[in-house]
Amino acid sequence: MSKSTMMLSSAVLAISCAIAGCGSDSKSVTTPTVKNSSEVSSQVIATKVFTNGEVYTVNPAQPWAEAVALKGNKIIFVGSSEGAKAYLGDKTHVIDLKGKMMMPGFHDVHMHPLESASQATQFTVPSSASEGEYIDAIYNASVQNPNAQWLIGYGHEIATLLEMESSPLAVINEAVKDRPVIIMEQTSHSMWVNDKALQLASINHNSQDPVGGVFGRDEAGNLDGILYDNAGNQVMELAMQSLTNAKQQDYDGLIEYTMPELNKAGITSISDARTYWQRGHLETWQRVAKEDNLTLRVSLGLWAYPDMNDERQISTIKSLYKSSSDSLLKVNQVKFYMDGILVNTTAAMNEPYHTNWLGLYQNKGLNYFTQSRLEKYIKALEPAGFDFNIHGIGDRGIHEALNAIENASNGTARHRITHLEVVDPEDYTRFDKLNVIADAQVAGDFTDPGHWHETIPLIGSERAQDLVPIKNLVNAGATLTLSSDWNVSTFNPFVGLSNAISRAPQNITLAQAIEAYTINSAYAMRQDQQVGSIELGKLADLVVLDRNLFERSALEIKNTQVEMTLLDGEIVYQR
Known part of the structure; x- marks a missing residue:
């Protein structure tokens, strides 16, 4: 049961559950006792009425209904199609659901709507590819974006870079040397960069890992072009500042x-x-x-x-x-x-x-x-x-x-x-x-x-x-x-x-x-x-x-x- 539902008094909830089948998925249709059709004032006319539906309310006191009436942006009736008739007026917009299901709108409380659809990044690379294919993709992006101060890409998987025979830094350097390049990994928790990007970010062999991040290194301790977590975030901030x-x-x-x-x-x-x-x-x-x-x-x-x-x-x-x-x-x-x-x-x-x-x-x-x-x-x-x-x-x-x-x-x-x-x-x-x-x-x-x-x-x-x-x-x-x-x-x-x-x-x-x-x-x-x-x-x-x-x-x-x-x-x- 949701925290919101728990705010109801236990007595009222117990009575409601007894009447309507609290928590049940059964489709018993009830008309709320707060205001039934016989008590409706003639002044309460709906702007929209949905009828003949299978309305799942997510309200344990009244799980299912057939009809919903709206006045402007508010719900004024939830119950049977017969009961909804009392809310009809000459200008009421009646929508016959014809047995279709109605429910509350969905919430998505964790997404990245600006980052995910913006064209601020210039190119996308395959999630997995050979070293040569990555070099071609990054080089082509450079040719297609001749005026970009930074080349900003997206799309690879971290495992692909780690499985390369060559250093990821050597691969990306071969593709582009004269401009900084940064490519975000699919999870956003690492960035693939070239030497030019490292230089502009003042990152070198002696740099200490930042808070929440790691500079990737090879077995000899040399930078390998992968910046993990906040180490990559900091460089991406620098890259984004170049975009007009x-x-x-x-x-x-x-x-x-x-x-x-x-x-x-x-x-x-x-x-x-x-x-x-x-x-x-x-x-x-x-x-x-x-x-x-x-x-x-x-x-x-x-x-x-x-x-x-x-x-x-x-x-x-x-x-x-x-x-x-x-x-x-x-x-x-x-x-x-x-x-x-x-x-x-x-x-x-x-x-x-x-x-x-x-x-x-x-x-x-x-x-x-x-x-x-x-x-x-x-x-x-x-x-x-x-x-x-x-x-x-x-x-x-x-x-x-x-x-x-x-x-x-x-x-x-x-x-x-x-x-x-x-x-x-x-x-x-x-x-x-x-x-x-x-x-x-x-x-x-x-x-x-x-x-x-x-x-x-x-x-x-x-x-x-x-x-x-x-x-x-x-x-x-x-x-x-x-x-x-x-x-x-x-x-x-x-x-x-x-x-x-x-x-x-x-x-x-x-x-x-x-x-x-x-x-x-x-x-x-x-x-x-x-x-x-x-x-x-x-x-x-x-x-x-x-x-x-x-x-x-x-x-x-x-x-x-x-x-x-x-x-x-x-x-x-x-x-």
Whole structure:
């Protein structure tokens, strides 16, 4: 049950459950006792009425209905098609759902909408290729972008570089020598650079690893052209500063692709999980909002730069806070990285990795932010209204994030830890105890149990079990949200739902998965009193599907099509 639902008094909930079948997927249709058809004033006329549908409300007091009536942007009736007739007027727009399923709009509380669709980067390389193919691709990009100060690319996998016979630095240098080149790896947790980029960033053989990052080196200790985690982030910041049209490219990608495609997928609310406020991301979002072009509710997660002075950063972040219930755009979250990722051996682990190719101290990964430093930010930014979105992949990183919240939080915040790949079982119950939201991504195939064995060489067979343990977390009482981390994984919520119910032994029920994508995520965005379920008085963020999810297999759910998406009572997508 969601945190929002738990706010109801136990007495009212008990009565409602007895009447309507609380938590059941049965389709008993009820008309709310708050206002039934015989009590409707003649002055209450709906602007839109949806009838003859299979309406899944995500409201345990009234799980199913046939009809929904709207007055402007608010829901004024949920019940039977017969009961909805009392709300009809001469100008009411009646939409016959013809048996199709309606549900609340989807939330995606962890994605990268500006980075993923912007054309600010000039080229893409294959995820895997031969040395010669990479040289050709990078050289061709240089020819096609003769005026670019930096060549900025994307797309390879880290394993491809590490398996090269030649040094990755030698390969990229052969392609381009006269201009700096930086290529982001698919997970964004490493960058591939040439000598010119290293020189401009003042990185040489004697350079010390930055906080949260590692300069890749060969067996002889020479730089190999791979910059891990924050070492790569710092150089990418330098590269981005050379672009003169990045803000416009970000804006165009958001307007022309991202928002239309998200609406097409039934998504009505998102959290930007890494708003680089030093790159102009905040200004881009503000421009879209000012021009009244938002077709989503958006919460921005301001990036916490690990190499920035704490006092300066805290002061700046505080000054950027903005949260208004009547605004689609809110600046009310901060994004922190506790650690890196497993495949880089940079995820923070309690016990050492089984391989030690980065040469990290104790071989237990790294920290972008330490526990004590995170506590400092919690104490400073919670009172200003910020909730934290904390990247935690390794069991040590997750444990330290929970410790920081336990030690420093005032208990009213809605912090969440995202990714949750390797979780210490002793920490399962702490999510509920500390009111920490567990945010996971299961839309990517790499999280499927069939791929768990691939991590055995890194962390051993015992720790490679139950990766992304959503079932265990739900059973321990955690408030679960499901998100995409797009573009690491698809933002299609039906893929996420399908995988969530089929990834045994860490699978959950369809009702739980839908709750994770709707009311629980609305709670994480502090808007569960406005959206996230279909209830009287809530705002009409709704989606109509071409099939009833509860009557379909996991594979069939994956192929679901959205017929219509409404934001604030207005149709923003129609098939």
